Amino acid sequence: MDLWEIILFFWAPISRHIGYFKDLNNNVETLKRKTKKLKRKHDEIQAEVEDAIPVGKRQKALVENWLTEVRNTENQVDSIRLELALRRICTHHSSRYTLGKRVVEKLEDIKKLNKKLKVKGVFHEVAESSRHPRVLEKQTSLPRGQQSTSGRTLEEIWQCLNEEKNGIIGICGMGGIGKTTLMKEINNRCTKTRDFDVVIWITVSKDLNLGLIQEEIGNRLGMKFDGNEDKGDKLFARLKNLRYLLILDDLWDSFSLVQVGIPKPDKQNRCKIAITSRSVTVCNAMGADKSIKVRALTPEEAWNLFSERCGDVVLSSEIRPVAEDVAKECSGLPLAIKTVGRAMCGKDKKEVWRNALRALKGASPEVPGMEREVFLPLKLSYDCLENDRIKSCFLYCSLFPEDYHIPIDGLVRYWAMEEGFIENVNNLEEASNKGHDIIERIKDACLLEDWSQISKFVRMHDLLRDLAIWITSSSSMEGSKFLVKAGEGLVQPPEENMWRGVVRISLIRNKIEHLKISPACPNLISLFLNENYQLRTIHSNFFELMPKLQILDLSSTGIESLPMSLLQLVNLRVLILSSCRDLVEVPPLGELKELQILDLSYSGLKNFPQGIESLVKLKRLDISETSFTAIPYTMIYGLTSLEEVSMMDLKENVDGATFSEAVNMKRLRSLRISLSSLNGFIAHDMFHRWFSGLTSFLVDVNKRFFRQLSNKQISICECDKFPCGIEGLTKHAFSLDLYKSKGLTSLSKFQGDLKSLRKLRVSECSGVECFIDWREVGDGAFQCLQRLDLYHLPNLEKVFDGGAPPPLNTSLQNLRIIRVFNCEKLSSLFSSSMVEQLHQLEELEIIQCIQMKEIIEGDKLPHNSFPKLRILELDRLPELESIFSQRFMFISLEDMKVISCPKLKKLPLFSSSIHEIKGVIEGEREWWEGLEWEDEKAKSLYTRIYKAS
CATH class of the missing domain: 3.40.50.300 (P-loop containing nucleotide triphosphate hydrolases)
Structure with missing residues (x-):
């Protein structure tokens, strides 16, 4: 090796090491540029991966490794850059050399990563088929049809x-x-x-x-x-x-x-x-x-599913009628329909079908699969109820017949009384509140449901009722035993041996005529015999062997008398004899020392039962619609435990003086009473304080007796002079009904305190010429009023007079509904200055006011008038020419009826879309074609709800 080769051999590594020191700045810039470019490629591939994975693919292992290496390299480069920034002011040669070497190494790593990108086929597809698709399909079968x-x-x-x-x-x-x-x-x-x-x-x-x-x-x-x-x-x-x-x-x-x-x-x-x-x-x-x-299937849907499971056997003319009844017993529950349908598939003997029907009607799990596949899964919901008290209430509901409107108040009252938790609260109202809470918990568990929109009633699904009967039957190993034969059309009561050992018996709504038995019922607590309309006689010893009986309901039966053995029910708490029209005699009730609820309403009794004064624990007494020849009011008012009293529409009505004695009933919370007059009302503070303690009342003067609209209602009929002291009633009332009171000329002059009033109905009061004159009322006279009904007022000329209320007056600030019917002298409803007071108005109905020419009189309306008006009804107003003389818009209108208003030339404007408007426009074709429109769009919107008369 010559000298030059030797020099080159040693110079290469020397120059590389010198480069770490000398070329550091250039290499750092190169590293930044290449790292940035590599990151862009990383993000592109990562995005491809994220797009691919959710649609049933998985990331390739080589791609995952490459992405991981890139992220690690990026982290190391960031570390170098941070260290370089911290050492900018440092000129130490060794530090500069070390950083320079690391920079060159990272450049080599990036070069290798870029080289891997070029490997054939690896990054062409970043993901491959996965065992985890986007959606895993499931086997299912649903009743056909979108309208099901x-x-x-x-x-x-x-x-x-x-x-x-x-x-x-x-x-x-x-x-x-x-x-x-x-x-x-x-x-x-x-x-x-x-x-x-x-x-x-x-x-x-x-x-x-x-x-x-x-x-x-x-x-x-x-x-x-x-x-x-x-x-x-x-x-x-x-x-x-x-x-x-x-x-x-x-x-x-x-x-x-x-x-x-x-x-x-x-x-x-x-x-x-x-x-x-x-x-x-x-x-x-x-x-x-x-x-x-999720609701149950309709009968038609249930039958289609059932017949599909059973096969052609149900097409037989001999089998089909019984099969349809069997399907009905499944009550639209798909689980039961499928279970029973599978069990009955291929069964071509009508006797077998009839036996299945009997078993289903009796809540017996004889049908193969019913206990394991239906009752036990349903029982899980029962088992998960919070405590035994809630479970008890659920089971109690099975005492009523199938599809029965179960009255919540009655259910709560009797069950609470029997359970004894009424002792843990201060009064019947608190017990009722507690009971209602329990009912809501059962509903939340989907074991009870509201009966349509009637919130006062609930219903129990038939199969849940069967479950409850099964739990309480002799075949079950838990809970109290019931004997439930409600609504089964019985003519004779069950055999005596069936009564022994049970805790509750329900024979509601049967056709039993005579109770000729004397059953031994040592454990019986509740006995329901109500709605046996043909029941006439009860054996003299019938009640002798029922020592624990607490609830006895004989309402709506045809009994004429009660046997003396009734007095042996020393633990009886509830006795219901309501609507026993033929009942003329009862034993002296004073022996029933534990009695807390006594209902004699609508009974045929002529004489008040003896011994009532001894019922010191009596909390609720109802003698409404009775024909007692004499009523010992002093005796009733002396029952100091009474909390609820109802004396509506008695043959011998109470007058105000007699009623005033009720001031001594200090525990009273609910009162329903008919008075013959308002005379004798006590005006002193003691009476007011007593009345203010009532949480519910209905006071009906002169037998007007409307259905109760609120829990604090007064109804006064044919009272031309309102005595002093009436404010003791009206100041606490939520609803007031004035009917045929000729002496009434204006509510402004009514002596009662009306600040708490929420609903007011004035009808057939011929002396009323003006509803309110603002010059005669104080601030906030109707500040809580939500609904106003003015019916058949022949001399009413103005609803509101005296301009608008003063600026700070809070009257009518909560008024939501106005209904005016047959007020023949009324030419307009509001002045334009009154409109601002009605910013909460939601419903306005004006019907059959034959002289009504305009709804609002005046020439200027406040900005954004009637901002919440949703419903407008104008019906049979032959002289109506306009709603208001100037153009304005209802911004919240949803439902409108304009019927038989032949002189009305312009329909109101609204800002809602036509899809939100419902109702009807009805009139002669000639009237319709003569209407004036703002534009064709307005006309087209109304055309959809127009109907020619």
Whole structure:
């Protein structure tokens, strides 16, 4: 080797080391540039990976390794740059040399990473097929047709999932109603859309295990967890980059999404969570934005599903009638329909079908599969009720017949009295509140439901009733034993041996005519014989062997008398004889020392029962609509434990003087009473204080007796002079009804205190010429008034007079509904200056006012008049020419009726879209064609609801 070669051999490494020191600045700039370029490539590939994974693919291992190496290199480069920045002022040669060497090494690493990108085929496809597709389809069968109950519910769920405002949706209903089936359909529908990156189905079931939920979500996403890492953090990091639909099926308890690692759905991430549960409470606790109740199938849908499961055997003319009855006994519950249908498939003997029908009617699990596949799954909901008291209330509901309107007040009152928890509260009202709370908890568990829109009644699904009867039957090993034969058409009572040992017996709504037995019932607490309309006689010894009986209901029976053995019921707390029209005689009731509720309303008794004064524990007495020839009011008012008294529409009405003696009933909280007059009202403070303590009252003067509109109502009929002291009543009333009171000329002059009034009805008061004259009323006279009804007032010329209320007056600030009917002298309703007072008005109805020419008189309206008016009805107003002389707009109008207003030339404007407007415009074709329009658009909007008369 010559000298030059030797020099080159040693110079190369020397020059490289010199370069670490000398070329540091240039190499740093090069490193920055190449690192930036590498990061762009990293982000492009990462984006490809993220796009590919949610559609059922997984990241290639080589790609994952490359991305990891790039991130590590970026971190090391950042460390070099930070160290370089910290040592800028340092000129130490060794430090500069070390940094320079590290920079060159990182340049070599980047060169190698770029070289890997060029390897053939590795990065052409960054992901490959995965075992974790975007949606896992599920087997399901749903009743056909979008118009079916299931079809409508399915569409409602799908629509909710597509509404931005709904992040978490709850699907509630009793066990076996079809919640899971519906969500399987939703899951499968997601295969046809690209709405979600991934759909995750988790079956939670009764035993909540958060770790297992995390594992299942991780498996669904193709993730693996190391033993030491936080699963929640790792799941969150993955899910936050996905638009997911998480279906939590059969959830029994709420849990924290944060704890599991599930990002909460919101408008930004557009994720959704759908929960199926038997408990509304669970859905609410999970933060559901919307809860959907799954209903039972209709009879037609139930039959279609049942016949599909049974096969052609049900087409037989001999089998079909019985098969239809069997299907009805399944009460629209898909789980029961499928179970019974499978059990009856191929059975071609009508005797077998009749035996199945008998078993189903008797809540017997004889039909194969019923106990294991229907009763036991349903019983899980019962087992999960919070405590034995709530379970007891649920079981109590089975005492009523199928499809019975169960009155909540009655249910709560009798069950609470029997359970004895009334002793743990101060009064009947508190016991009722407590009972209502328990009913709500049972409803939240989907074991009871409201009866339509009538909030005072609930109903029990037939199969849940069968479950309760099964639990309380002799075949069950738990709970009290019931004998339930309600609504079964019995002509004779059950055999005496069936009565022994049971705690509650219900024979409601049968056709029993005579009780000729004397059963031994040592444990019997409740006996319901009501609605046996043909029941005439009861054996003289019938009650002798019922020492523990506490509840006895004989209402709506035809009994004429009660046997003396009734007096042996020394533990009786509740006796109901309501609507026993033929009842003429009862034993002296003074022996029933424990009696707390006595209902004699609508009975045929002529004489007041003897011994009432001895019932010192009596809390509730109802003698409404009775025909007692004499009523010992002093005796009644002397029962100091009374909390609720009802004396409506008695043959012998109470006058004001007699009523005033009630001031001594210091525990009284609820009073319903008819008075013959207002005379004798006490005006002193003691009376006022007593009356203010009532939480509910209905005072009816002269037998007007409207249905109760509020829990504090006064109805006064044909009273021309209102005595002093009436403010003791009216100052506490929420509803006031004045009927045929000729001496009334204006409410401004009414002596009563009306500041608490919420509803006011004035009808057939011929002396009323003006409802309110603002010059005669004080501030806030009607500040709580929400509804005003003015009916049949022939001389009413003005509703409001004296201009508008003073600026600071708070009267009418809460008025929401005005209804005016048949006020023939009324030419207008409001002055324009009054409109500002009515900013809460939501409904306005004017009907059959034959001289009404305009609704609002004047020439200028406040800005944004009637901002909340939703409903406007103008009906049979032959002289009506305009609503208001100037153009203005109803900004919240939703429902409008204009009927038979032939002189009206312009219909009101509204700003809502036509899809939000409903109602009807009705009139002659000639009138319609003569209407004046702002533009063709307005006309086209109204054309949709026009109907020619």
